[in-house]
Amino acid sequence: MNLPVSGTANFALLGYGRFGEAFAQLLLQAGHQVSVWDAQAEVPEALAAASLNDAVKDAQWIVLAMPVPNMRDSLHTLRPLLHAGQIVLDVGSVKMHPCGAMDELLGDAIAHVGTHPLFGPLSLARDERPLRTVICASPRHPQAAERASELFVALGCEVIEQDPETHDRAMAKTHVLAFFIAKGLIDIGVDDGMPVAPPSFQGMKHMLAAVRGDAGHLFSAIQRENPFAASARAELLAELQRVHQQLLAELNDDDLAIPLPDASTT
Template identity: 30%
Template structure:
């Protein structure tokens, strides 16, 4: 326990990210009071049963009263409407942040509603699992993960420092960049991979010659990894693609060009082109493991017996 960084933290939305923030903030005493809001009664009841906060509200406007830190933990598509709703009730000097996977569109939707004197520090913790809802959260979710801040030109640097300290206390590494660059980076490291995973799972489900039960049965040969990502929250991901459209379309075009070229190599039997690519990609995996961003265990360590093996 340290001295609280904030007196009252209001979390709007209590899914995987919101509940993980709540659990961590409560455990480490980062905020003296954690107020939890969600529009759905059943979800709020779950959050209360899990003891995630100090007060529980169906109205976001009520939860943000006297809060010095407000975080929107909702799909990016509703950030604008919620900001308009809470704006009149925000304390002067309060810091408002979010956890959205898209930054330029979220800023465009939120910033116009925020009153003078409120500090806006958009944030995106790069952490998550394929599970969603308040039961899915756990306090270590952000440990050794990155949290990207995309402050506006007019944001008070002191507010940025406080949000940085908050995420560092959660165990995350913090980096700042422009919203536009964030959206481009995330398009390739997150949005397009998710889209491709969703797409191939859909393609497999629609086959006539291969049954769904065969797809399920034999999935351990590669396919199952894609299904994990394709089990991510549908609302959140729909909003990501609708709001980061340009960057996603740009990266998708590159992906498709490259795939067409691989397809051509297969059709014409160009084994060297395949071998060269397959060798190059191995190096990137090594870099990710060295950077501490994934486990070195084969098959992510999920197979019995594999845990004890040395790294290849």
């Protein structure tokens, strides 16, 4: 199979949300050609393809940058337009479902690989380095994973190789819980711009900003599409409840209780 190399290449970017827009700029800065198709977004004229077919017909790389729940339907639509020699990669934040769908619907005929760039618009805007990307190879297409690794390294990324299940289990204890906690803090009115926030709170500011800036697709995907998310949330909530009850018990201990001021004397 004549797979594309990682030098200057033609990309079809399918999806132009916040991450898609940021990733397009990263590709352009690296000298690649980018054609974007997203019927729901306002795409700059210089990047916009007239149709899905126009976007993918000459592309060496097809990047699935739509919300994870939309990927299966998109692959059904996309499959008749693809040909050998192209590589399809997704950039979703969960991997088992997208990788399974690509294996099922693209099979042996179309090279594909799962990827999860561990960066986004905010981290790119802050010029955070190093960037990191997880590569989840399909056993059917190991060469596609090698090419994808070369591509992301050329974009300035450190590459981590994992299978989809290992990835999703790790994300359930990190990405899922971070966004879950941040969503709760935001919903009870915690503001990352509070002037009296102590230094210990500063590390949470990026997490709050990421959730506040999310259109809802990312939070939904990492909480609903990761098969290990619910158990991770339940484990966290159970432990927080245990700590809460322990603290209440300690406060009820006469030796540890801190006397409250007498309202009549204040």
